[in-house]
Amino acid sequence: MELNVHALTPRFAAEVTGVDVAQAGGNLAAALKQAWLDAGGLLVVRDQDIASDKHVAFSHRFGPLFGAPGEDPLQETVSIYIHPDHPEIYRVSNQVDSQGKPKGRKGAGTYWHSDVSFRERPAGASILSAKQLPDVGGDTIFCDQTSAYAALSEAMKTLLAPLHAVHDFAQAARTQYASAVVVDDDMAGANKALHPVVRRHAETGAKSLFVNPGFTSHIEGFHEGESAALLGFLYAHCTRPEFLYRHRWSPRDLIIWDNRATMHYAVMDYGDDQPRYLERTTVIGERPVA
Numbered sequence: 001m002e003l004n005v006h007a008l009t010p011r012f013a014a015e016v017t018g019v020d021v022a023q024a025g026g027n028l029a030a031a032l033k034q035a036w037l038d039a040g041g042l043l044v045v046r047d048q049d050i051a052s053d054k055h056v057a058f059s060h061r062f063g064p065l066f067g068a069p070g071e072d073p074l075q076e077t078v079s080i081y082i083h084p085d086h087p088e089i090y091r092v093s094n095q096v097d098s099q100g101k102p103k104g105r106k107g108a109g110t111y112w113h114s115d116v117s118f119r120e121r122p123a124g125a126s127i128l129s130a131k132q133l134p135d136v137g138g139d140t141i142f143c144d145q146t147s148a149y150a151a152l153s154e155a156m157k158t159l160l161a162p163l164h165a166v167h168d169f170a171q172a173a174r175t176q177y178a179s180a181v182v183v184d185d186d187m188a189g190a191n192k193a194l195h196p197v198v199r200r201h202a203e204t205g206a207k208s209l210f211v212n213p214g215f216t217s218h219i220e221g222f223h224e225g226e227s228a229a230l231l232g233f234l235y236a237h238c239t240r241p242e243f244l245y246r247h248r249w250s251p252r253d254l255i256i257w258d259n260r261a262t263m264h265y266a267v268m269d270y271g272d273d274q275p276r277y278l279e280r281t282t283v284i285g286e287r288p289v290a
């Protein structure tokens with residue numbers, strides 16, 4: 001099936017217009033998935049006024065979903081932000097309801113991260129639907145971990161090849177979340193996994209850096225200072241402007257990003273007088289391999 005695809009960066013982001021994801025049968029879903037893989041990590045699908053149940057149905061085309069009946073839930077710390085009628089949907093919002101309950105996670109992802117990287121099977125695709133946006137601000141920045149890896153010297157690639165890093169939700173829980181009870185649970189290692197520092201994409205075969213400041217606590221086998229220095233270099237390298245795409249949201253944008261090959265950062269530069277509400281589904285990816 002022919003899609004109307006335009007590149008947004010030379011390497012890893014593209015946009016599609018003229019489709020209705022809510023009506024996606026097998027052919028359209030397969031074409032969108034291929035366009036997403038061809039884009040290299042990020043596909044913006046414009047003008048999708050999509051109901052939550054259709055969003056979930058479409059997302060299932062990309063694999064099993066965190067929160068779906070019989071599948072792994074997201075980490076307990078974020079359970080209060082899950083959609084009451086759709087356990088597969090994680091809500092991002094800076095608003096509270098009339099009882100003072102959050103309508104979603106405020107300040108979600110305001111640090112570089114790859115979704116759920118602290119699980120044995122971290123996220124593959126995340127699919128985020130914009131419902132309400134500030135007049136200006138609230139952009140999301142994405143980073144291309146495949147191009148960043150490719151740009152490293154052969155000597156650095158050789159150094160990184162055998163390395164593994166610990167990803168630990170307690171890293172973010174300590175600084176980003178307020179719930180002491182669940183942080184205790186996270187501290188006990190409920191959300192902790194060891195992954196290769198460089199992973200090979202299960203579908204494209206491309207190699208990408210797979211460490212992120214949000215959840216990666218350290219590189220295994222290194223002294224603390226050595227690990228911090230190496231991770232610090234990698235983070236400075238992969239967030240160089242040539243590896244970034246900054247998405248300025250338009251109403252009804254739906255973004256599909258690949259957590260196996262990108263990191264992202266939500267910019268919280270708007271006030272609470274500017275409601276921002278988005279719904280996200282998260283595909284359970286495969287166990288990362290080098």
Ligand SMILES: O=C(O)CCC(=O)C(=O)O
Nearest residue numbers: 092108109115140266280
């Ligand atoms: O609000 C956003 O733009 C992104 C939030 C985020 O980081 C996430 O859903 O993982």
